Amino acid sequence: MNNILITGGAGYIGSHTAVALVEAGFEPIIIDNFSNSDVSVLKGLKNILGRELTYYEGDCNDRALMEKIFSENEIKGVIHFAAFKAVGESTKLPLNYYSNNINSLLVLLETMEKFKVKDLVFSSSCTVYGQPDELPVSESTPRKEAESPYGNTKKICEDILKDYIKSGVNSRIISLRYFNPVGAHPSGEIGELPLGIPNNLVPFITQTGAGLREKLTVFGDDYNTPDGSCVRDYIHVMDLADAHVKALKYLFQQQDNFYDLFNVGTGNGNTVLEVIKTFEKVSQKPLNYQIGPRRSGDIEKVWANTDKINSVLGWKAKYSLEDSLRDSWHWQQKLVEKS
Numbered sequence: 644m645n646n647i648l649i650t651g652g653a654g655y656i657g658s659h660t661a662v663a664l665v666e667a668g669f670e671p672i673i674i675d676n677f678s679n680s681d682v683s684v685l686k687g688l689k690n691i692l693g694r695e696l697t698y699y700e701g702d703c704n705d706r707a708l709m710e711k712i713f714s715e716n717e718i719k720g721v722i723h724f725a726a727f728k729a730v731g732e733s734t735k736l737p738l739n740y741y742s743n744n745i746n747s748l749l750v751l752l753e754t755m756e757k758f759k760v761k762d763l764v765f766s767s768s769c770t771v772y773g774q775p776d777e778l779p780v781s782e783s784t785p786r787k788e789a790e791s792p793y794g795n796t797k798k799i800c801e802d803i804l805k806d807y808i809k810s811g812v813n814s815r816i817i818s819l820r821y822f823n824p825v826g827a828h829p830s831g832e833i834g835e836l837p838l839g840i841p842n843n844l845v846p847f848i849t850q851t852g853a854g855l856r857e858k859l860t861v862f863g864d865d866y867n868t869p870d871g872s873c874v875r876d877y878i879h880v881m882d883l884a885d886a887h888v889k890a891l892k893y894l895f896q897q898q899d900n901f902y903d904l905f906n907v908g909t910g911n912g913n914t915v916l917e918v919i920k921t922f923e924k925v926s927q928k929p930l931n932y933q934i935g936p937r938r939s940g941d942i943e944k945v946w947a948n949t950d951k952i953n954s955v956l957g958w959k960a961k962y963s964l965e966d967s968l969r970d971s972w973h974w975q976q977k978l979v980e981k982s
């Protein structure tokens with residue numbers, strides 16, 4: 644019994660985690676409503692794995708469907724990726740974000756309880772820290788008031804999980820606070836597939852590099868950072884995928900009624916301009932970019948203290964920023980070839 648349900652498994656992080664799970668001997672079962680992904684991801688997964696994975700097309704707010712999945716498959720554990728994630732959009736459509744991100748967690752927890760499935764890894768985010776007073780941020784750094792409805796859904800979901808465990812249930816739960824996921828599977832078969840204008844830096848860079856966008860704007864070069872642009876902790880999605888496998892294996896060894904949370908980052912910060920320079924190096928082409936004004940709501944700098952995940956889960960990031968950008972660029976080039 645090695646089935647792991649991955650909600651949002653056709654998404655960026657979920658699809659890479661599906662590969663890591665298979666490599667670790669687990670059997671991923673995907674549910675996705677393709678609201679922010681494409682069925683072609685399943686083909687990419689098939690090309691990597693040499694076989695198809697079980698998947699259900701549908702919404703994980705749909706209780707009847709969730710119960711059907713749990714009754715048709717003996718589920719050992721769950722990784723809950725499914726959520727809306729665009730910070731800007733969440734300020735315009737807050738109710739959609741609260742409804743999708745929070746309700747799906749509640750339906751999932753209730754279904755898990757009904758089917759006596761104890762183990763859950765939840766996708767949280769470094770957005771819960773806001774602009775922290777101390778750097779690097781550790782798990783004990785106080786969370787700040789959320790800057791957006793999206794960020795608030797992550798804080799609320801973390802609180803729901805903590806309260807749920809406090810109530811004495813026998814579940815075992817880990818929240819992983821991701822920093823900035825980048826990169827793609829080295830095969831170029833799967834990667835980040837933004838629908839419309841990318842919200843994240845790296846897809847914007849690679850699309851500009853591929854000529855799909857005219858120019859990248861760097862929002863501000865007057866921050867208190869080494870070159871004035873914002874600093875983030877960019878983590879390769881393959882490393883992030885591996886952290887989920889380590890988190891699950893760790894959960895399986897814990898006593899009942901367990902909750903913990905871990906930062907998942909490299910422990911290093913890089914500026915936006917460093918990311919651009921690294922992209923220019925790996926792609927061997929200059930990037931068309933301009934410096935623009937600061938963007939409201941942007942955090943100046945944040946990167947992770949990773950001591951806890953390094954020592955407790957025995958996980959450490961292996962890929963460099965250069966690896967990440969090389970793999971993102973490879974993926975972008977394959978996308979262009981296919982289109």
Ligand SMILES: NC(=O)c1ccc[n+]([C@@H]2O[C@H](COP(=O)([O-])OP(=O)(O)OC[C@H]3O[C@@H](n4cnc5c(N)ncnc54)[C@H](O)[C@@H]3O)[C@@H](O)[C@H]2O)c1
Pocket residue numbers: 650651652653654655656657674675676677678679680681701702703704723724725726727728743747766767768769821822823824843
């Ligand atoms: N990518 C990041 O920068 C980042 C950073 C921190 C945290 N996270 C969190 O990690 C998780 C995965 O992020 P991602 O980058 O892979 O996003 P993604 O949008 O690529 O993947 C999410 C997947 O969930 C699906 N989905 C959304 N709502 C659903 C629902 N109700 N039912 C079924 N499927 C649904 C989408 O179609 C998509 O395939 C999210 O919870 C996100 O908030 C992402």
